[in-house]
Amino acid sequence: MSITVEPVKPQIGGIVHVSPDHLLDEETIETVRSELEKRGVLVFPQINVSDELQLAFTDKLGDRVNFTRQVPGSDAETADVYKITLDRKLNSEPDYVLGTFFWHIDGITIDQPLPKATVLSARKLSASGGATEFANLYxxxxxxxxxEKREIEDLTVVHCVEAAVRPVHGHPSEERRARYKAMAAVMEQPLVWTHEDGRKSLLLGTHADGIVGMPGPHGRALLARLQQWAAQPDFVYTHKWKEGDLVIWNNQGVMHRVVPYTDEGRVMHRTTIAGKEKPGHKADEANVERIYQIA
Ligand SMILES: [Fe+2]
Structure with missing residues (x-):
């Protein structure tokens, strides 16, 4: 065996021991695939991948997707590698990065299959903060x-970028709101997603802005309670990064956020594996209107 996986907690997390020379082996890829379903997030401590090796690993696991191509400031030197940083020389508009301080699922406001998994490698760390937390939504x-399962099983949730970045700006200007609208879609997603394999997970995050058919406050209160439930310590793994670490998570069954940092030196390189399943669809305007009514 050139790969072993050490569980972190019963509900989430695994530490993968494999040398970079064996990262692309069929055995590694098969193990990563099945462990991602069970453990949600896998850590490869200080494996120190190059962009090329990270992309090759991404490609072995599925089709790569760059869902943030339309996000301002996201130009990268290597195609399909998105740099997550507050450094304005590398990323001219860090709003989107500041939104990662809050629980989210990558790509949930894009009208396409939900990205299957995200790969993140630590290139430069912040002096303080910057740990990433993962919560298992299965x-x-x-x-x-x-x-409670029976009460919520058939509910539908409206997700949008505007809600995702509301904690960043509070009251975004009209111009900013128009840009957020152009960046992504307003989506309706099931609150409880039944995957093709029959397993179920919650779809939650700061981008969840209301529940279809409910007045705004009622829906948001339920979403806030569920988010708090999902973020309880038993379901959460917190990764304190070391330079060279690589982490991959099952984006279809895990939400994540970063502990705030201010250090512009922190740089993470992200690649994304496309999903095949599309749980939701573009939102119906009348449904969206309803979530902005208070009674
Ligand atoms: Fe993210």
Whole structure:
């Protein structure tokens, strides 16, 4: 065996021991695929990949996708590698990066199959902050009381970028709102997603702005309660980065956020594996209007 996986917590997390020379082996790829379903997030401590090796690893796992191509400031030197940084020389508009301080699922406001997995490698760390937290949304569903499962099972949620960046700006200008609109779609997603393999997970995050058919405050209160439930310590793994670490997570069943940092030196390189399943669709305007009514 050239690969071993050490569990972190019963509900989430695995530490992968494999040398970079074996990262692209079929055995590694198969193990990563199955462990991602079970453990949600996998850490490759200080494996120190180049962009080329990270992309090759991404490509072995599926089709690569660059869903942030339309985000301002995201130009990268290597095609399909997105640099997550507050450094204005590398990323001219860090709004989107500041939005990562809050729980989210990557690419959930884009009208396309939900990205399957995200690969992130640490190139330069911040002096303080910057740990990434991951919460297992399969576990969050499975452990809900049966009565609550029945109450929420068929609900639909409106997700939008405007909600995702609301904690960044509070009151964005009209111009900014128009740009957010152009960046992504307003989507309706099931609150409880039944995947093709029959497993179920919650779809939650700061981009969730209301529940279809409910007045705004009622929907947001339920979403806030569920988000708090899903972020309980048993379901969460916090990764304190070391330079050279690579982390991959199952973006279809995990939400994540970063502990705030101000250091412009922090640089992470992200690649993304496309999903095949599309749980939601573009939102119906009348449904969206309803979530902005208060009664
Ligand atoms: Fe993210």
């Amino acid at each position: 576990a969050a569903w499975e452990k809900l009381p049966e009565e």
